Amino acid sequence: MPVTQLIEVSVTVADLAGTAAFYRNLLGLEVGPEQALDPAWNCLLGLKEGTVVRAADVAIGQQVIKLVAFDPPGLEYPSERASNDQWFQHVALVSGDITSLWERLTGGSPGVITKGSPVRLPANTGGVTAFKFRDPEGHPLELIFFPRGVGDPQWQGKTASGIVGYDHTAIATMDVGRSVAFYTELLGFKVGARSLNTGVEQDRLDGLRDCQLDVVALEPASRVTPHVELLHYRRPPGRTSTSEVRANDVASARQIHNVDDLDALVGRLETEGVTFVSPGMATLKDGRKAATIRDPDGHMIVLME
Numbered sequence: 001m002p003v004t005q006l007i008e009v010s011v012t013v014a015d016l017a018g019t020a021a022f023y024r025n026l027l028g029l030e031v032g033p034e035q036a037l038d039p040a041w042n043c044l045l046g047l048k049e050g051t052v053v054r055a056a057d058v059a060i061g062q063q064v065i066k067l068v069a070f071d072p073p074g075l076e077y078p079s080e081r082a083s084n085d086q087w088f089q090h091v092a093l094v095s096g097d098i099t100s101l102w103e104r105l106t107g108g109s110p111g112v113i114t115k116g117s118p119v120r121l122p123a124n125t126g127g128v129t130a131f132k133f134r135d136p137e138g139h140p141l142e143l144i145f146f147p148r149g150v151g152d153p154q155w156q157g158k159t160a161s162g163i164v165g166y167d168h169t170a171i172a173t174m175d176v177g178r179s180v181a182f183y184t185e186l187l188g189f190k191v192g193a194r195s196l197n198t199g200v201e202q203d204r205l206d207g208l209r210d211c212q213l214d215v216v217a218l219e220p221a222s223r224v225t226p227h228v229e230l231l232h233y234r235r236p237p238g239r240t241s242t243s244e245v246r247a248n249d250v251a252s253a254r255q256i257h258n259v260d261d262l263d264a265l266v267g268r269l270e271t272e273g274v275t276f277v278s279p280g281m282a283t284l285k286d287g288r289k290a291a292t293i294r295d296p297d298g299h300m301i302v303l304m305e
Contacts, residue, residue, distance in 0.1 A: 002188020002265075003257040005223035007304065008064040009091050009169050010254040012247065013137045014076065016054055016069040022136050023058045023067075026104060027093070028162050032057040037068070038285045044292050044302065045247035045254075046277040061165030063226055065091060066256075074248035077138030083113060083206040084213075084238030086297055087245050088172040088231070089253040090132065090140035097161040098145040102131050105143075113140060119205040125195045125215070126150055130205055137250050142170070152225040168217065168227045169255060171299050174240065176214045176232035178296050183228065186272060187257075187265075187301075189218040192227065208236055220257065228255060241298055247277070254292075254300045262305035266291050 013019040020031045037053040052071040057064050078085075095101055098118050106112065111134030118131040129145040144167060146155045151167065173179040183189040194216040202211040214232040219225075245251050259265055266281055269291075277292035277300060284290060290304040 002221040002260060003303070004260050005220045005258045006169070006226045006228065007256045007258050008066055009166075010055075010066040010068055010256055010302070011137075011139050012074070012250050012252040013067050013069050013139075014073055014250055015136070016056060016067055019067055019136055020056050020058070023065075027101070030059040032059065040282050040284045044278045044282045044284075044290055045300075046292070047247055051248070060093065060163055063166050065166070070248035072248070073250075074246050074252070075250065077250040080239070081134075081138060082238060083132065083140070083208060083231075084172060084233040084236060086172055086174055086238060086241045087251050087299075088140060088238070089169060089299060090142050091169050092130075092142040092144045092167045092229075093163045094144055094146065094155050094165050094167050095161070095163050096145065098129055098131060098143050100161045101143055101163070105131075105133055111135075111138065113205075113207045115204045115207055118143065118145075119201050121197070121201050121205070122199060125197045125202075132205060132207070139250075139253065154225065166226055168225070168229045169253075170215075170229035170231050171255075171295075171297070172238060173230045173232050173295075173297050174238075175296065176216060176230055179230050179232075180216060180218075182296050183218050183230075186269060186274065188221050189228065190221070192217040192219040192224060208233075210235055221260070244294075244298055245300075247300065252300060254302050256302040256304065259303045259305055262289050262291065262303060265303065269293060 023029045024031045042051045055068045102118050113132035118129050120129045131143045198212045212234040216230040218228045275294040281289050281291045292302045
């Protein structure tokens with residue numbers, strides 16, 4: 001009954017057309033037509049009946065980011081924001097020519113996180129080159145380039161100037177041991193890699209000072225990429241959530257995973273006292289069953305069969 005693969009990442013936006021234009025025009029990605037979501041998603045996401053849900057799919061290689069707008073809307077993304085906030089979640093976009101994209105973004109991105117040009121991290125933490133920024137709504141994103149022999153084999157030899165897929169979604173956690181136990185023991189993820197990242201390169205990448213953070217890659221049981229990464233900042237400490245981020249709040253982002261035997265998994269999660277957003281399982285119009293939970297830091301996870 002483990003999580004078998006990350007299907008997509010879903011993020012809440014206030015301006016669906018404007019955010020879609022950012023992904024299309026500045027990042028060069030294909031954005032599908034606007035669609036009305038099944039009303040059953042209101043139950044699944046803990047929203048009131050009658051909430052209107054519109055969405056658009058951003059195609060990134062073989063992966064998808066789903067932009068979702070709600071009426072009535074929730075809260076805007078917090079004006080104070082940093083890479084170590086408890087609600088932080090980014091998507092790592094892979095490119096073979098990160099410099100060209102960075103040059104484009106420095107002229108049009110509404111929010112840059114990394115100080116200066118893309119950062120090459122030390123070899124002991126992977127040796128990747130990366131740059132962090134934000135979309136118009138405040139959601140953090142990362143551009144990432146993998147050198148030879150590093151990362152999933154599908155990223156090797158990519159020289160295209162555009163974005164070819166996403167490697168992972170990374171979430172902040174206040175207690176890395178607690179989160180590793182949650183994802184591995186309850187959801188069936190495997191620890192693929194872990195590192196302790198420090199130094200001036202990490203400081204520049206995150207726009208913070210004196211960083212020391214644990215990075216833990218968690219792989220689904222069947223398809224290891226894209227995967228989930230845990231980011232635990234030993235220092236500097238991040239802001240903690242004072243209330244739950246609801247699905248229609250712009251700071252909300254959701255991991256959507258495929259699961260083997262959802263009934264059994266839901267039963268176990270209920271027994272373990274895991275927080276549910278949905279009242280148990282919900283059935284969508286296409287017949288699929290799904291349930292939504294929160295991890296120990298409040299990040300929302302949709303489990304589908």
